């Protein structure tokens with residue numbers, strides 16, 4: 143196998159940008175996919191995030207785009223991503239690897255005003271990165287002509303399936319020139335996805351890189367047994383965080399969205415620098431929280447699997463599983479957020495008596511036991527500390543809104559200034575835990591209704607109609623399946639801009 147980037151057929155500009163990014167060796171998926179992409183072959187890449195799959199299509203696309211130029215409203219290439227964050231991440235990849243090119247890259251995602259997006263499209267985009275819903279909205283408005291698309295990338299296809307985007311994908315494929323090149327990526331290949339590939343790909347090269355089911359040796363794993371009571375779990379978590387000498391930052395995973403909000407507020411109230419990230423948050427708050435965490439302005443990121451999946455957050459010293467994940471692969475994925483690139487990391491999982499079967503599934507998947515440890519100082523601190531009484535049930539003063547209806551669509555079209563951002567606490571700037579604060583009443587504007595039962599991820603419906611879908615699955619986290627989050631807040635500048643890569 144090729145051991146450096148020189149033998150793959152990439153252009154000099156791309157190789158220079160890769161070297162500047164500090165990568166000396168292609169990953170498996172890159173080494174296998176890049177030569178085929180450059181030969182204009184269709185690809186089925188079976189690979190998860192973290193394998194370097196983004197660069198496996200971005201690098202050869204940059205090389206291929208060096209000839210030809212963009213025309214107004216006729217993008218030359220189209221990349222479909224299931225979520226706004228992933229779309230933004232691919233955009234960042236184009237900026238990083240395309241720094242020696244002069245290409246125009248447009249981002250077309252929900253939560254961004256149409257006006258801004260139209261300006262970019264009117265100027266002509268070499269690369270259009272879009273979520274399927276917004277892409278079709280723009281097409282229906284006559285803002286995009288898809289007849290000039292030479293390369294289509296469908297990324298994270300299995301997530302698209304989970305989120306009900308497959309009908310949109312089928313429609314988009316039908317709108318593109320049949321003689322295009324299609325690069326298709328998915329972590330798994332369920333039958334619905336296989337049907338899609340056999341319908342829309344021509345003689346594809348299939349590339350599969352090893353599914354991650356082992357955990358890096360650089361991660362120290364621990365199991366802490368706790369009671370079922372959420373307030374006890376929170377108390378143990380605080381104790382563990384305080385006892386960790388080398389904690390520089392941590393991601394704390396919860397299984398449910400409503401627990402993300404509750405736990406983040408609780409930690410804040412107890413003096414920690416903490417923020418929450420889950421699918422029902424408006425886009426602005428998500429971006430702010432993520433940016434603050436990446437920039438070390440926020441120490442603890444409380445997240446749901448869905449919100450955190452696929453996000454590239456380097457250098458995390460600790461991962462805490464506030465809940466044991468119900469799917470064993472999620473454990474591997476979660477703890478893989480620490481101990482990256484040879485660094486050491488710590489992953490601590492809180493397990494209640496009811497979690498036994500999930501822990502067993504994890505240990506059999508990773509083929510090792512997770513050593514049990516007791517929190518320092520023995521039993522957990524008293525669970526009735528500051529703020530505990532008000533943490534139990536998040537109040538909701540406003541119901542998360544209903545389906546993506548005409549009304550929602552209309553509200554997306556309103557100018558940014560007309561939109562009312564939801565109350566969301568900005569992330570705290572402090573990095574170290576602060577002294578305990580006096581209790582204060584929390585407003586739970588964004589908290590979902592507590593009376594709706596959680597449903598496990600695999601049970602969530604695969605939505606079939608465009609009107610019914612959003613850009614993130616939500617039923618998995620069990621609160622409100624129909625929240626059109628993100629449509630009503632101001633939009634961060636980086637999501638609005640078109641970039642001239644130069």
Ligand code: AMP
Nearest residue numbers: 165167168169191192193194195196197
């Ligand atoms: P991805 O699977 O595309 O989300 O990439 C996961 C991470 O791997 C990102 O932080 C990339 O910047 C990084 N990466 C991509 N290609 C390479 C490479 N050849 N060597 C080292 N890291 C890489």
